[in-house]
Amino acid sequence: MKSLKNHFSLIIALFTVLFSVQIYVAVDRTIKAYEEHLKNDYSIIVVSNKMLSEAEFKALDNLIERSETIATDQVLERLKGEMSKKNLDLLKVTLPKFYRLYLSRFPTPQEIEKLQKRLQKHSAIERVEGYAQTHDTVYKLMLLFKDVVQIFSIAIAAVTSMLIFKEMRLWQFQHAERMSIMALFGAPVWLRSAVLFRLAIVDAIIATIAVCGAFFIIDQYGWMDKVLQTVGISIELFDFVDDAVRSLVIALGVSIVLTLTIVIGNTEEE
């Protein structure tokens, strides 16, 4: 019973570490998906006094993925009844060209500013509208959210790692008698500590399975999907290959490193 309790303590601590890491990964994935979503919606409007090709725009900055001409026909159509055909033709020729520029990725506010300055330097470009203000606010909020989750995850990982360390120290005391008897018969450190490593590895595997199970249930329940769909994005909350392998590597890494720390510390105490 006591042994089972010890197992639970380590498994729960490892589960918490893995869960917080996976939450961070999911948030990162959400933000990347949202960036993609914003990137597709976001464009810069450029007003030019002459025709500019897509290649000319791309040459100005490699952030520009493609350009689209904004048709002026609708505006001219509205003016048809108020102006003569001759004046309308003249207006058509003298009317500036409007372009919508799409970017290869979601830019930082600094990148938008830089890009706007570059575009404005072009002799043919008369006006550039980047909607930087709106963009900046959304982006800063997103980064703030990401940072908060990251700090939160690191704090949880640090606290639970300390708990795991304490738990393993308890294990060491429980097994101290056996380890010292083995030492009297010349057992090397690795053999004396084998039981600690075995327990750590088994618990790391159980914690990984528990995290996979938890995310499988969340995934099946689908409420997270519904929330994300309201902002127009969809992500894979838990990849049962990549994320499971990452979780297992982290769980094994944390438990083995902490066991090693205890074993090495104990050897020095001898």
Added chain:
Amino acid sequence: MDKVITAENLSLSYKDFETIISKATFSIDAGSFVFITGASGSGKSTLLKSLYGAIEPQGGQLIVGGVKMNKISTSKLNFLRRHIGIVFQDYKLIKEWTIEKNVMLPLIISGYTKDVSSEQVQKLLGHVKLIHQAGKYPPELSGGEQQRVAMARALAHNPILILADEPTGNLDEYSSEVIWNLLEGANTQLKTTIVVVTHHIPSSINVPYKHFHIEMGTVHEIA
């Protein structure tokens, strides 16, 4: 004759405390049977501990099984201990392991195969008359039976040297007799060197032996 233990001006103490053994010079031949006696607190157990590296010499030189014990490295100490059998007054059996596995411990450490180990353990448990208790755990056995298990464990890997710290101190007559018979048998048949720390040398002992007595931190050989 080859020396298994050689001490020259050996001084022993626990860290900063006063010296327990002072400038002891003695040697123990391979295949001999040795008793170390002395009053309580005279340093018998301390001397025995130095022979398996549990405490380090503070002065002089100590060589056990050809290995210099002064500032001995962990790997050398482990190597030496794999060739020594130790019997403690408090048995030092692993409570969570069966009797069979406890006896097997030195063989596991020395890397013997399971088949060889099992055969050897069955043979030894037969010698100590505990074959029927093989699957039990130490707390289920009496003190005498536990010490017989510890004795079987000390013999399991055919050590060159057996160190016994008051092995019959807490035992009944029957168990004491079994222990002395086993120690004598190991000495006469296997030529194992035996060093026993005790308050009294048993009158029933049937092998020639050497006797060291410790008094006021000095080791004397008694003729």
